[in-house]
Amino acid sequence: MRPRSLFPALVLTITLVLCGNVHGQDIPALLSRSLNEAPSLEVFGSGKGFVVLRDISYRLLADGSTERHTIIFLHEGGGLPDRWRNWExxxxxxxxxxxxxxxxxDPTSRRIQYPLIPxxxxxxxxxxxxxxxxxxxxxNILALSYxxxxxxxxxxxxAxxxxxxxxxxxxxxxxxxPSGAEPVWLSExxxxxxxxxxxxxxxxxxxVINTPAFEDSSLSPDRGRWILFSLRKGLRYSLSEADSIAASLKVDPPPPVASMMGDQDRTRGGIRIMEFMNDPDRLNRTLPSDLVRTLGSIPIEGPWTEWEASFLLGEWLRKVGWGVEILWDARVPLGDQSPATVRAWERPVLSLTPPTGKPFMFEIGQAVRPGSTPPRLWGRTVYSLEGSSPSRRVLPAGGPGDHxxxxxxxxxxxxxxxxxxEMVITxxxxxxxxxxxxGPIDKDQVTAILGSFTWPSIPGFSFEGAxxxxAGTGFRIxxxxxxxxxxxxxxxxxxxMPSVVMPWQSSIAERGAGGGIRxxxxxxxxxxxxxxxxxxxxVLPETRPYDAGTVKLEESIRVRRGRTLMAEQKTVVSTARLDEQGRQALVNAVRQGLGWTGTTVPMKKR
Known part of the structure; x- marks a missing residue:
């Protein structure tokens, strides 16, 4: 990709757009067919909009490289996320x-209204x-092909x-x-x-037809469906290639890290390096998280991608006497004969052993202090190579008191x-x-968290001053x-009754808990x-406790000394391994618990 002047780029872009024929695809005709088959924005779209068509095609070229061609038709709603509005x-x-x-x-005439200039x-x-x-x-409808x-x-x-x-x-x-070259795929x-x-x-x-928006804030261990494919198979090859990428990144530490490496207390120095590397200002969130740049192009003091920061942190901790093992968190559960591709990995996880103290897990971007289990990893399975054989490690899910x-x-x-x-959330x-x-909590994240909840008893609840x-393994708002x-x-x-409804509650109450919980x-x-x-x-409202063994709902309400109305509600799920009966009990408890949102207490003047 060579720099060129704006005018030739403009001419080329307009020519491509006006001809409307891309890689044998007649874009206006394809858009017309897609719009004829798709429901309207009012019927199908969320408040954000919806994707009319997403077409991704792969081809093996003569020189052994892969060509990926992507076509997107996007119908805008009122709150389209920035990542759909700004393409890089x-x-x-x-x-x-x-x-x-x-x-x-134009979705009616199917003609171009506004060419966009890449x-x-x-x-x-x-x-x-x-x-x-x-x-x-x-x-209008976005038509983008690249x-x-x-x-x-x-x-x-x-993937x-x-x-x-x-x-x-x-x-x-x-x-x-090529004919006879059978790909290996995984598509649960x-x-x-x-x-x-x-x-x-x-x-x-x-x-695939009619895919709803994925709810990433549910309790399900499911992280969404993926298609993984390769012309080779074998989990050990996926691990070996990932480990090779990690080993290839060796960069001298920047001056602040070099200073921390000189700390006489090597455990304390390592913790300081982790905190330095986990600073949001040193993480590049605009580039793909798994992108690893060459030694000549990677910035000395950041910002780094998540993979780069993980590999550099591991390398620098080794130099101050820490034990470091790189484990891999997969996008989907993998078998030994899964497609061989480094794209199977979502991110690296560091298993760390300080010079003094107990081993612990750490990942770049975690929102808790070093030494605490990264919130995303509870109950996850991570992978590594032991010699030439794949190894799996199931991380503890903890008990209810941990969460x-x-x-x-x-x-x-x-x-x-x-x-x-005051309301306090722990x-x-x-x-x-x-x-x-x-990552570390800031004001914008606090506002986003509170804004994702609904507050039935407090319309227009303001978060000003939050x-x-x-607080321990988490935080307090x-x-x-x-x-x-x-x-x-x-x-x-x-x-x-003051109350809150969160996305995970709505998801379970409306769609059940068929996928289990993590x-x-x-x-x-x-x-x-x-x-x-x-x-x-x-008069006090009636309480409705619920006990199904592994799932319990406790409720109480009383007046203390005639001056204070006291109410408590607690849901306890004692295990993540719920059978069908346990999952239904969870649904029942959540639905019953949401009844709190409609609870009222009448009072009268003496």
Whole structure:
């Protein structure tokens, strides 16, 4: 990919767009067919929008490299995520990239309304093509097509996610290989591909219709469906290639790290290096997390990708006497005869043994202090090579006390129904990962976490003044409360129980828990409401405890000394290994627990 002047790029782009024919695909005709078959945005799309078509085709080229051609038709909703609005198409090292179509089409006439101008650029040593979309599609459809070539040495391999954060109407993933070259694939919970054999090439095609948006904030151990494929098979080859990439990255430490390496207390020095490397400012979140740059292009002091930072951290810790083993977290469960591809790995995990103290796991981007189990890893299986044989290690899921999520409300209510006080949320263990916390907590993440919840009894709940602080294996959020939670009427008040509904609760209540859960847990709410002067509670609502052995729901409500309304609700799931009966019990407990959102307590004036 060579720099060139803007005018030739503009002419080339407009020519490609206007001709509308890409790699034998008539884009206007393909768009027209897709729109005729797809439901409308109102019927199928979320508030964010939806993918009308996602077509990814692979072909093995004559020189042994892989060509990947991607076509996206995207219908915008009201809140399209930035990653769908700003496209950065990386040119693989030793390969190439090009955009062959970029335009907004009118969904009615199926004609181009606005051509988009791709821009070639280089950032942090990586060549890429940027396609920036307008803030508002004005009802048009994005048609984007691009081509990448990967130097894969006579192997066709990749990992393709099927479940994305937007709904998708139609997906097609196809592999074109020389006749007789049978690919190895792994595609759990998906049908096998259709195979078209004839002539010099064979074509394998997966077709998937009507894929809802993936909910990454559920309790399920499922991380979404993937298609992994390769012309080679063997887990040990996937591990060997990944280990080779890790071993190839040897960079002298920057001055701040070199200073920490001189600490006489090597354990303390290693912890300081980990904290330095885990600083969000030193992580490059705009590049692919598994990208590893060459020694000449990697920045000396960062920012680094997650893989780069993991490998560098391991190398520098070894130099100060730490034991370091690189383990691998897979995108999906893998067998010994799985497709051989380094793309099978989501990220590296470091198993660390300090000069003094106990071994522990660490991963770049974790939101807890070094020494605590990374929230994402509870109950996961990680992989490594022992000699030339693959090895699996199942990390402990912990007990319910390791994973505690608590909401504590302490407020006073006035005679006009206004409540003032504080809500404290305590998050521990794997709940940190479930609540989508990435790296050290900052103000924006706190707002995002609270904004992902609904607050049935407090419409328009403001998070102004919310503060976060570390707490054990997680964190604590304190939110000032100044809101109306009671409805005045005549001589009385009707108090609505302060409550919250989180995405994981909605998911289980609406769709069940068929996929199981990743960790046992405790989820609890406690409420302390100071009763206004001169008022008495008329009647307390009925409690409904539930006990199914491995799943329990406890509820209590009382008035203490006539002045304070006290209420508690606690759900305890004692094991992550739930059978069908246990999963149904979890659904029952969650649904019953959500009844708290409609609980009211009437009061009257003396």
């Amino acid at each position: 198409i990386v040119a693989p090292r030793g390969g190439e990239a090009s955009v062959t179509e970029a335009a907004l089409y 821009r070639e650029t280089e950032r942090d040593g990586v060549e890429m093509i940027e396609v920036r979309l307008p803030n508002n599609f004005e009802g 081509r990448q070539v990967f130097p894969t040495r006579m192997n066709l391999e990749d 393709v996610p099927i479940d994305l954060d937007l709904p998708q109407w139609e997906q097609r993933i196809s592999l074109t290989v 919970k998906l049908p096998d591909p259709q195979v078209n054999k004839g002539g010099a090439e064979d074509i394998y095609t997966w077709s 505690r999520l608590s909401f504590d409300w302490a407020v006073d209510v006035s005679s006009d129904g206004m409540a003032t006080g 998050v521990r263990g794997a709940w940190v990962d479930t609540l989508q916390v990435k 503060l976060m602080e570390p 304190k939110v000032p409360v100044n809101a109306r939670i009671a409805i005045p009427g005549g001589e009385g008040l009707l108090i609505r 960790f046992p847990f405790v989820y609890e709410q406690s409420v302390s409401i100071g009763i206004p002067e001169g008022f008495d509670v008329m």
